Amino acid sequence: MPNTDVISFSRGAPSLDIVDTEGLKAAAVAALDADPAGTTGYGTSVGYPALREWIAAKHGVNPENVLVTNGSMQADAFLFDALVRPDSPVIVERPTYDRTLLGLRERRGRLHPVRLHADGIDVDELEALLKGGVRPTLAHIIPNFQNPAGVTLSGEKRTRLLQLAGEYDFTIFEDDPYLDIRFRGEQFPTMLEQDTEGRVVYASSFSKTVCPGLRTGYLVGPADLIARIAAAATNTYIAPNMFAQATIYQFAASGALDRSIATVKAALEERVDQLAASLRAHLPNAEFVVPDGGYFLWVDLGAGVDCAKVAAAAADEGVQVVKGTDFVLEGGESCLRLAYSAVKADRIDEGVRRLAKAVESARA
Amino acid sequence: MPNTDVISFSRGAPSLDIVDTEGLKAAAVAALDADPAGTTGYGTSVGYPALREWIAAKHGVNPENVLVTNGSMQADAFLFDALVRPDSPVIVERPTYDRTLLGLRERRGRLHPVRLHADGIDVDELEALLKGGVRPTLAHIIPNFQNPAGVTLSGEKRTRLLQLAGEYDFTIFEDDPYLDIRFRGEQFPTMLEQDTEGRVVYASSFSKTVCPGLRTGYLVGPADLIARIAAAATNTYIAPNMFAQATIYQFAASGALDRSIATVKAALEERVDQLAASLRAHLPNAEFVVPDGGYFLWVDLGAGVDCAKVAAAAADEGVQVVKGTDFVLEGGESCLRLAYSAVKADRIDEGVRRLAKAVESARA
Missing domain, CATH: 3.40.640.10 (Type I PLP-dependent aspartate aminotransferase-like (Major domain))
Structure with a gap:
């Protein structure tokens, strides 16, 4: 049965806690x-x-x-x-x-x-x-x-x-x-x-x-x-x-915009650092560049991994990701896009654990 | 010199007093x-x-x-x-x-x-x-x-x-x-x-x-x-x-919409009645149907009147109207559209007086 307590790395949207x-x-x-x-x-x-x-x-x-x-x-x-x-x-x-x-x-x-x-x-x-x-x-x-x-x-x-x-x-x-x-x-x-x-x-x-x-x-x-x-x-x-x-x-x-930007930056920096640490811990073969800003991290799971299968298996594990093939006319099969903007830092490690399981099961 | 205290019958928009x-x-x-x-x-x-x-x-x-x-x-x-x-x-x-x-x-x-x-x-x-x-x-x-x-x-x-x-x-x-x-x-x-x-x-x-x-x-x-x-x-x-x-x-x-509609209807009914009365008084040859609702009254000034000239002369008199030719592929030369949604009732008679002057000067 799919996990219904979903963690979504799929949508490039902010979580509500960082909206003023x-x-x-x-x-x-x-x-x-x-x-x-x-x-x-x-x-x-x-x-x-x-x-x-x-x-x-x-x-x-x-x-x-x-x-x-x-x-x-x-x-x-x-x-x-x-x-x-x-x-x-x-x-x-x-x-x-x-x-x-x-x-x-x-x-x-x-x-x-x-x-x-x-x-x-x-x-x-x-x-x-x-x-x-x-x-x-x-x-x-x-x-x-x-x-x-x-x-x-x-x-x-x-x-x-x-x-x-x-x-x-x-x-x-x-x-x-x-x-x-x-x-x-x-x-x-x-x-x-x-x-x-x-x-x-x-x-x-x-x-x-x-x-x-x-x-x-x-x-x-x-x-x-x-x-x-x-x-x-x-x-x-x-x-x-x-x-x-x-x-x-x-x-x-009124100055609310500058405060909002400061809030968003602080939250997203924490989230991307957690995401990078969790990827290194649970998916040690994954290759990625840690962004200096923004919403998205792109991860290459390595040759032979089929991201369509991974994304489907991830959904069953209760974590949503977008497959890399959506962002290219051809290729991208081993890649995923992870949006960290909507996932609070304390949920990211659990999300990556689920993703690692999905990668494992997609390999099998 | 054009009148700068403009009365506008041109835009199908409400006046601010009827916006809640x-x-x-x-x-x-x-x-x-x-x-x-x-x-x-x-x-x-x-x-x-x-x-x-x-x-x-x-x-x-x-x-x-x-x-x-x-x-x-x-x-x-x-x-x-x-x-x-x-x-x-x-x-x-x-x-x-x-x-x-x-x-x-x-x-x-x-x-x-x-x-x-x-x-x-x-x-x-x-x-x-x-x-x-x-x-x-x-x-x-x-x-x-x-x-x-x-x-x-x-x-x-x-x-x-x-x-x-x-x-x-x-x-x-x-x-x-x-x-x-x-x-x-x-x-x-x-x-x-x-x-x-x-x-x-x-x-x-x-x-x-x-x-x-x-x-x-x-x-x-x-x-x-x-x-x-x-x-x-x-x-x-x-x-x-x-x-x-x-x-x-x-x-x-919340019910504000129903109240807003009642406000708009009361104001627009007063405005259209004033507009019709003023047209009858100052432009007795004008033909029009008095609307039962909405924003617009269409007036035919009669054969031989050139609405493009009237609209230009009206602008000089300080009243804005839209010429009928804008609303047809051909024809409409003797017609004007008057939007009464944005003009308060106590300004309408003055607006029509100016329009009547413009019609007179366009005929000349």
Whole structure:
């Protein structure tokens, strides 16, 4: 009989204990007090003005460069609709976020997966593709604490990617929801802030720093592209959620956001350290890079392990994981993605024990 | 010099005095207290479960028939994406909501506009089209207090539309955001509730009964179609705004929604009566049907009046209106749409005086 006391390493979502619900109540009330007309009115498709300005200031750009959306996946969808046509060549990381792959495949982009290392995308492999004649519309890069691999793009590679984008005339889609969830190590400059040629479109989200349920993400990019996407957004939904965006603005302005980020970072650092220790103890052959931030750890269980079988056996043991094959067009059979964002530290060792049993039984 | 103390009959939005911001504060706090995990978590693309159930109960359907979206225009977009292909014949009312026309044209539907009367769409003209060989995918109908015309589809015509949909195998898209804003007269049954064959997809919204800024609308329809649209919604934005939807659910459950609807109806009835009286006084040649509910009054200024000129002259006089040509593929030159939802009763007469001046100057 399956274990019903489930431990889930599957969903990239925070546990409720690290969401500041009291701060959100205060922020919602403050939004309706401070700006009742703006909070309850239609608004416009570029987003709630004060939040748009706050985001612009954070990234050192003008408000005209910012579009605030209903979650960053909606931002991705708008960007892909604007730039990706059937057969448009698109560079993706290997592995990468499964929903990005799906969004690009739905638009029939021609995907070119490029291997990911501990310091980010293999820029030599990318350059070889470019020299070989591939002319991408877009390169999708998750620079910090990549989903699913947990790795971070080095400073040097950021510079090189910008050079290649200039040389071969493509847009870098810097997809960066985990930026603020670094719990140790050096923060690299974003490619957005180093971009002098309008090559970078940047996306981020408040799902990892506030909570997912307010569904607020954003794009930063060249003003003409943002204006084009804003027109498409008007025709899709008139405007995104003003109530949620005004609440997030108040949450940020009051200082609750900084406190929330500190809470999330402290909890996730504890969780990832416990996860790494438990993996070393119970799955000594597993290979992984311990992330310096973010939500995800990618583990390779070694040749001959079938992650589909492991994931199924794990579910029977009462632990949920996502198989690596979901994040690549081919390969990934021996890998798993472990999201540690939703599992409290005192449950992680038990979760990994169950996973080790599942690996054992999948081998049998 | 243009008058800067502007009176706006242009936007279909409520004035702030008829939005219950205190009730919304209480509802947001209640949502975070009662269900912090559901309110702050990702949720799923069908919507916040308790609100979905509440909508299902309101319309006498199962939750599987309901999808709650980020505003009802997003619901329209999903439905059109699911059903309308390039060259799909689509019946629309003449005049109709400009954003609907735009959404259908963007998808390259072949539009067949059918004349609207004081009791709704001309079903004889529609039947003649059908007999003549037009085989629509969809007929878009705004049954109550139509935007822009303000008219309501009679009970008899609702029955006939359902018969025609059965006979000629098309879907009726019953687009009904104003249903609850009837301030006098008889409520007709929706086509949805009379539909026994799964011919009707129904859309509505909380923008007119709560406020627009929470951007919450919904679709009701056959379970298989709703499931198909839910899958597309997942791939677009994972889930709609749980925070807004949980807040609306608490607003409805607490009784605040019923009070809000009563407030809106009382205010809008006063406004439309004042508008009709002022039009009769200052523009005695204008023809219009006084709506029994909703937001809009459609006025025909008579042959020879150019509404584009009138709208421009009106803007100079300090009153905003929308020209009739925005709501039709051709024609509408002598017509205006007046939204009375945002203008308090004591400003309406002044607004119409300015409009009358503008009509005079446009004639000159």
